[in-house]
Amino acid sequence: MEYNSPLGPEAEQKLISLLNLESNSQVLEVGCGNGKFLHSLMAAYDASVIGVDVDQALIDRAIDGANNKFDKMRYQFLCRSFESSDFASHSYDLLICNGASHAFGVSETQLINVAEQAGTLLKKGGLFLLGECYWKKVPPQAYLDFLGQPVTIYNDYKGNIDLVKEQGFSIIFATSSSQTDWDSFEWTRKLIAKQDLRADPTNSQLSSKLVKIDTWLDAYLKWGREHLGFGFYLFEKNTDGV
Structure with a gap:
């Protein structure tokens, strides 16, 4: 980002x-x-x-x-x-x-x-x-x-x-x-986190980070975007x- x-x-x-x-x-x-x-x-x-x-x-x-x-x-x-x-x-x-x-x-x-x-x-x-x-x-x-x-x-x-x-x-x-810029901002964080985890798949901190991002994105889709x-x-x- x-x-x-x-x-x-x-x-x-x-x-x-x-x-x-x-x-x-x-x-x-x-x-x-x-x-x-x-x-x-x-x-x-x-x-x-x-x-x-x-x-x-x-x-x-x-x-x-x-x-x-x-x-x-x-x-x-x-x-x-x-x-x-x-x-x-x-x-x-x-x-x-x-x-x-x-x-x-x-x-x-x-x-x-x-x-x-x-x-x-x-x-x-x-x-x-x-x-x-x-x-x-x-x-x-x-x-x-x-x-x-x-x-x-x-x-x-x-x-x-x-x-x-x-x-x-x-x-x-x-x-x-714009809504496009908002969506790009939110979803790029997940894409970067997944890329980092693929490069270091045993990293527990990266795994936890991805879980937190998924939780945040769920709230974004449910409430934040609107x-x-x-x-x-x-x-x-x-x-x-x-």
């Missing part, structure tokens, strides 16, 4: 084209994973990027993907949590959080936490690119029990926009993942903000 979210290649290119970053823009992505989005962004713009993720294997892939393609002065990929990092306030032209709002604390207020941090980190007029789940419609209690979360863990599609706007942002573009969506939102920090 390219991303830990249902972001397809067409949506990726659309979002990148909308950024219109100036030369030497400073970009921070929290939960950057394998760095794919930042690689694509550096190919499109003369920007300097920092990617942060807690998974060392993904950070290694991000570094490998950037080496020999971009000037090393243009990128940093750091294995650390956002909470343990110390990023300068009002220093970034773009903050990206794509399927990583949990990095700011898993709670009913996690999206507020993300937006507040974005307001602190971004320059006036800076951009905030958010990828976030939303409810297409009210989910059944059985699905919430499976997730182990209250219904308030997510908003509806417009609710995500309204919440971030309340933190001092203006919305300038919004879209959502009730859960994923939105991509581009905000601008209001110029009258701090």
